Amino acid sequence: MPSSKTPESYTLRSKINTQERFIVAHRGSSGTAPENTLSSILHAISAGALMVEVDVQITSDDKAVLMHDQVLGRTTNGKGFVRAHTLEQLDTLDAGSWFNTSFKGEHIPLLSDALQLLKDNETCVNIEIKPPGKDDDGIERLLVIIENVLALNMQDVTLFSSFHHESLRYIKQHYPAFHTAGIHLPGDRRLPSEIASEIGCEGFVCSLREITHKKAEDAAKHDILIGVYTINTDDDFNTIMKYQVPALVSNFPRKIQQLLHSTIK
Ligand code: G3P
Numbered sequence: 001m002p003s004s005k006t007p008e009s010y011t012l013r014s015k016i017n018t019q020e021r022f023i024v025a026h027r028g029s030s031g032t033a034p035e036n037t038l039s040s041i042l043h044a045i046s047a048g049a050l051m052v053e054v055d056v057q058i059t060s061d062d063k064a065v066l067m068h069d070q071v072l073g074r075t076t077n078g079k080g081f082v083r084a085h086t087l088e089q090l091d092t093l094d095a096g097s098w099f100n101t102s103f104k105g106e107h108i109p110l111l112s113d114a115l116q117l118l119k120d121n122e123t124c125v126n127i128e129i130k131p132p133g134k135d136d137d138g139i140e141r142l143l144v145i146i147e148n149v150l151a152l153n154m155q156d157v158t159l160f161s162s163f164h165h166e167s168l169r170y171i172k173q174h175y176p177a178f179h180t181a182g183i184h185l186p187g188d189r190r191l192p193s194e195i196a197s198e199i200g201c202e203g204f205v206c207s208l209r210e211i212t213h214k215k216a217e218d219a220a221k222h223d224i225l226i227g228v229y230t231i232n233t234d235d236d237f238n239t240i241m242k243y244q245v246p247a248l249v250s251n252f253p254r255k256i257q258q259l260l261h262s263t264i265k
């Protein structure tokens with residue numbers, strides 16, 4: 001239920017401390033609803049995800065919207081770069097039918113609407129900052145995203161993650177209290193603690209292919225929150241349970257949550 005008061009229990013730290021392992025819904029519940037839409041976020045919330053991961057792009061009129069790709073073609077009936085469209089133009093597009101016709105008419109959401117929905121339901125958010133494109137240092141986009149988070153006073157429940165570690169370093173320099181997580185870069189042999197000491201992040205994210213006991217143990221030893229993506233199948237789940245990894249990033253949060261519950265009982 002919407003509430004203007006933020007309870008003390010609604011912070012990233014207090015939420016995480018309550019669970020040994022928890023679910024991060026990847027692009028919302030993107031296996032059961034179109035990715036990065038309000039429907040996918042609602043599915044994730046009702047599945048009991050502790051956190052929802054979203055990807056963000058910026059419109060030509062500097063609005064932050066949820067979208068994984070720089071271009072519209074894969075997940076909407078539009079064409080071309082998100083950056084070349086105004087919010088009003090994007091709002092005419094269908095972001096649901098590509099996934100299933102039952103989602104026809106789903107809109108590309110504003111980041112602010114997604115954040116409000118998550119806040120109303122006391123769910124944490126992982127905002128992935130996409131690497132900047134050519135002729136773009138990414139800072140302008142970063143500032144738009146940060147403004148959205150600050151406007152809703154959600155900095156305590158937000159984890160910023162990125163493959164672009166410079167963006168995370170920038171966030172830590174300017175907003176030291178914000179939470180950040182470096183995403184593993186292909187070929188990078190550094191341990192999570194080495195990355196953390198270089199960019200000041202408290203979290204580390206890698207794919208299921210990239211996880212090793214050495215990385216997981218290093219993260220645990222240095223109190224670094226570690227997440228692995230994407231845990232979608234029974235096999236993925238059985239594999240990740242062999243590692244000391246608290247954050248299970250999944251396209252199917254309900255399914256993985258149920259598997260987690262069945263191991264606890
Ligand atoms: O945070 C993990 C994951 O979201 C990174 O890859 O392409 O799904 O945004 P991608």
Ligand code: MG
Binds near residue numbers: 053054055128
């Ligand atoms: Mg992502």
